[in-house]
Amino acid sequence: MISVEEALEIVRAQVRDYGIEEVDLLQASGRVLAQDIIADRPYPPFNRVTMDGIAINSKAFFAGKRSFKIEGIQAAGQPQQQLADSDNCLEVMTGAILPAGSDAVIPYEQCEITDNIATVIIDEIEILQNVHLEGTDSKQGDRIIAAGTKITPAVIGLIAASGLAIVEVKKLPKVAVCATGDELVEIDQQPLPHQIRQSNSYMLVAALQAEGIHAQRYHLRDEPQIMFEELTTISNYYDVVLLSGAVSKGKFDHLPTVLNRLNMHTLFHGIAQRPGKPFLFGKLLNDVLIFGFPGNPTSTFVCYQLYFKAWLSKSMGLNVAMPKAVLSKAINFKPNLTLHALVSLSYTEGKIIATQIESSTSGDMVSLALTQGLLSLPANRQEFGTDEAFDLTIV
Ligand SMILES: Nc1nc2c(c(=O)[nH]1)N[C@H]1C(S)=C(S)[C@@H](COP(=O)(O)OP(=O)(O)OC[C@H]3O[C@@H](n4cnc5c(N)ncnc54)[C@H](O)[C@@H]3O)O[C@H]1N2
Ligand code: MOO
Ligand SMILES: [Mg+2]
Numbered sequence: 353m354i355s356v357e358e359a360l361e362i363v364r365a366q367v368r369d370y371g372i373e374e375v376d377l378l379q380a381s382g383r384v385l386a387q388d389i390i391a392d393r394p395y396p397p398f399n400r401v402t403m404d405g406i407a408i409n410s411k412a413f414f415a416g417k418r419s420f421k422i423e424g425i426q427a428a429g430q431p432q433q434q435l436a437d438s439d440n441c442l443e444v445m446t447g448a449i450l451p452a453g454s455d456a457v458i459p460y461e462q463c464e465i466t467d468n469i470a471t472v473i474i475d476e477i478e479i480l481q482n483v484h485l486e487g488t489d490s491k492q493g494d495r496i497i498a499a500g501t502k503i504t505p506a507v508i509g510l511i512a513a514s515g516l517a518i519v520e521v522k523k524l525p526k527v528a529v530c531a532t533g534d535e536l537v538e539i540d541q542q543p544l545p546h547q548i549r550q551s552n553s554y555m556l557v558a559a560l561q562a563e564g565i566h567a568q569r570y571h572l573r574d575e576p577q578i579m580f581e582e583l584t585t586i587s588n589y590y591d592v593v594l595l596s597g598a599v600s601k602g603k604f605d606h607l608p609t610v611l612n613r614l615n616m617h618t619l620f621h622g623i624a625q626r627p628g629k630p631f632l633f634g635k636l637l638n639d640v641l642i643f644g645f646p647g648n649p650t651s652t653f654v655c656y657q658l659y660f661k662a663w664l665s666k667s668m669g670l671n672v673a674m675p676k677a678v679l680s681k682a683i684n685f686k687p688n689l690t691l692h693a694l695v696s697l698s699y700t701e702g703k704i705i706a707t708q709i710e711s712s713t714s715g716d717m718v719s720l721a722l723t724q725g726l727l728s729l730p731a732n733r734q735e736f737g738t739d740e741a742f743d744l745t746i747v
Contacts, residue, residue, distance in 0.1 A: 355690070377518065385502075386499055386521050387499050388499050389514055391514060393492050395487070395489040398486050400450070405459040405460045405462070407441060408472075409438035410477060411438065412439050419470070422468050422470055423441065426444045434453055457482035525667070526589065527593075528567065530553070530595045535547050552649055559653075567594075579610045580610050596646075608621065608632060611632070616634040624689045650713075654714075657726060658692065658726065674743050677705065677727055677744040678706065679707075679708070679727070685736065692729075697744075723747060728744075
């Protein structure tokens with residue numbers, strides 16, 4: 353059996369590049385940008401007033417003038433006006449272009465206005481105060497977002513400001529999710545006493561949705577020939593196949609044999625970890641990747657979160673920082689395995705605090721649903737105190 357670190361290295365070594373596609377800007381959220389975004393104008397594009405108030409010529413103020421006749425109003429969205437007389441002022445609104453002939457904005461709160469005269473009630477101003485100068489954030493032609501950036505809402509905002517309605521993003525893999533097992537029925541069915549509903553495939557499809565991947569669900573019976581035929585077809589249509597179940601030692605755990613028949617090159621089968629020990633990972637001759645997650649719901653979930661997401665991030669060219677957390681209560685874990693403890697999270701004094709969620713087995717979906725993070729406690733140790741930070745995967 354290999355270690356968690358070795359398994360992660362093997363998974364990450366299978367990076368794939370699925371190319372580039374164009375999508376509508378609002379479909380691009382969460383995707384990885386595949387083009388540089390170039391500023392088509394300076395940012396801001398003009399000297400932008402940042403406070404509602406009056407615009408004056410600072411020379412008049414420095415010469416001792418405090419009362420300014422109001423010539424008019426410069427609103428946001430209006431073409432630039434000219435301050436005709438440098439002893440006067442123009443009322444200006446946030447977002448307006450600074451009027452020509454003025455070089456300082458004094459907020460309304462620092463003026464008194466009567467009979468169309470604004471009297472400034474402060475004694476100190478600075479030239480260009482309350483003005484967001486043209487081009488201070490970027491110049492026209494600057495690269496304002498680099499290819500390879502993950503598209504967050506703020507990135508969407510900046511791309512929109514640059515006038516792009518369609519953007520190039522990295523293509524995501526086509527993913528199939530296959531539940532295995534004769535005990536599984538669809539979720540709208542009433543299971544017989546010995547049956548269960550096939551929840552894992554819903555969990556995986558939902559997890560993939562959060563990555564922007566629209567996966568297709570399949571159910572494979574525990575019958576080797578049927579499994580072989582269905583997987584032959586499925587592997588011709590998808591880039592990645594996520595399987596849940598049938599990878600352990602049972603008489604009906606046919607996947608290792610079936611995948612062998614499909615000429616899968618096994619990259620590993622078994623990791624020194626709990627949950628998820630029997631995880632099977634390999635690639636087919638056509639380069640399709642097979643993630644054979646152990647069937648217990650927590651095992652499927654943990655292996656998806658730790659390994660599939662590490663692979664996806666790497667394939668998308670993202671470098672995701674792993675946060676650390678400290679335990680709220682010491683844990684003693686004897687087996688020589690990495691324990692991915694299910695935890696809930698809180699924040700105290702700048703630290704993330706992880707509290708273990710007691711779970712009876714990796715079949716305990718109720719505990720899994722309370723889980724906010726996975727705290728990975730390394731193998732080769734038994735005691736994990738509250739004074740040390742461990743790798744945290746937020747889920
Ligand atoms: N003799 C051994 N037995 C087991 C070992 C072992 O090392 N030696 N490992 C245990 C561990 S750890 C796990 S995890 C499971 C993994 O089992 P499989 O991957 O073979 O999965 P199945 O046997 O098909 O199912 C296990 C369990 O999960 C339920 N399941 C499966 N698919 C779904 C689904 N889509 N939705 C909900 N629940 C699902 C299934 O009904 C079983 O209860 O093996 C241990 N055994
Ligand atoms: O590792 Mo199994 O995944 O403990 O239930
Ligand atoms: Mg089994």
